[in-house]
Amino acid sequence: MKEIYLGRQPIYEANFRLEGYELSYHPTDAENAGLLDSELSSSQVLFDTLAEVGLERLVGSGKAFLSAARELIVQGYLQHTIVSSPQMVFQISTDIMVDTPLIDALRALRQQGYHFLLDNYADNEAYRALLDVAEYARIDMVTTPASEAHRIITRLQQRGVALIAGGIEDQEVLESCQALRFNFFQGRHFSQPRLLKFKGISTNHLTVLRLISALNQPDVDMKTIETVIAQDVSLSYKLLRYINSAYFNLSRRIDSIQRAVTLLGLRNIRSWATLRSMSAMDNTRDDLQTIALVRAKMCEELAAQLGLKQREMGFTVGLLSVLDLVAQAPMSDVLATLPLDDEINAALLRHEGLLGKVLACTLAYEQCDWATLTTLGLDAEQVNEVYLTALADAYKSSYELLRG
Secondary structure: OOOEEEEEEEEEEOOOOEEEEEEEEEEOOHHHHHHOOOHHHHHHHHHHHHHHHOHHHHHOOOEEEEEOOHHHHHOOHHHHHOOOOOOEEEEEOOOOOOOHHHHHHHHHHHHOOOEEEEOOOOOOHHHHOOHHHOOEEEEEOOOOOHHHHHHHHHHHHHOOOEEEEEOOOOHHHHHHHHHOOOOEEEOHHHHOOOOOOOOOOOHHHHHHHHHHHHHOOOOOOHHHHHHHHHOOHHHHHHHHHHHOOOOOOOOOOOOOHHHHHHHHOHHHHHHHHHHHHHHOOOOOOOOHHHHHHHHHHHHHHHHHHOOOOOHHHHHHHHHHOOHHHHHOOOHHHHHHOOOOOHHHHHHHHHOOHHHHHHHHHHHHHHOOOHHHHHHOOOOHHHHHHHHHHHHHHHHHHHHHHOOO
């Protein structure tokens, strides 16, 4: 598994709740690219990675969408090696050879509880023959005209097939797909802020952003954090509820913000308060807290590998890198309202300095931008391992930090 980059691209429901992730791989060198250039090899690598890493570590409670080569379906590999799970959806490629053995195998698997997606759906005879076994179909909006997409959507939704709009690159395409009434949405646009027309940063958002900024100053101390939290009634209530939850199982009830902050410690209280504040903002996607933690933990570890003494600042940069997505405004507009440290500002806005380099690496990995990764000069195997560790830590941390 160390010879590949593992990619995840999120798929969202119509209300931007997370449905799951499409998993993919990319060889880290030319030698491995030659060995892993077939659909069969690709499927086997993904299945091996899944077995080694674990489903929960890769997708949490969401669904995993991954390619399944024809040979593995027809030869019975799926039912013999992978137990059917409502979390797993196997993708059927557009160029697969459709014949009786394939259709029979898919029908048998569907009856056993397996789930399938028809990738890059085209309205042709071969794909129509597979509609009885398909739960999802994905339409590539880069190559499919809106009129053709509308015709396909109408026909497939009548058949009970859920439609995923793939290749959404900007707000205009997203709005077009929403008008076409797709069930799910996917594309690089979701790593960019959703710019609301004729609106700046709302007063509500600005208040929360300034609170987040105060929590994440490099020289912040426990007393300052205690004061910041105490000034926010909602945050104070949530903190006391959290510290007195069954998770901590304390022998005595905690009624003091100061005591709660002391028990949690500087790192945990900053993370908890920042994520809680983000979650309180209007129209925030439900996966942004996990994204923030993955970025934070990956930046922290990469900063350590590059020899930065203040690896905590790497964590902070990663955590704050979602502020544009949370505020639904360009990062330059967000940072203009906040008194953040200059080094953090430079990393967030222009990817400058070593902190900027680790953030650029983290974002490139998240967006499956393998070309950028190769130009940053970081060891591919180490980056891959750091990403997988960050995923596991983020799911665990988000569960523990936000359960209260």
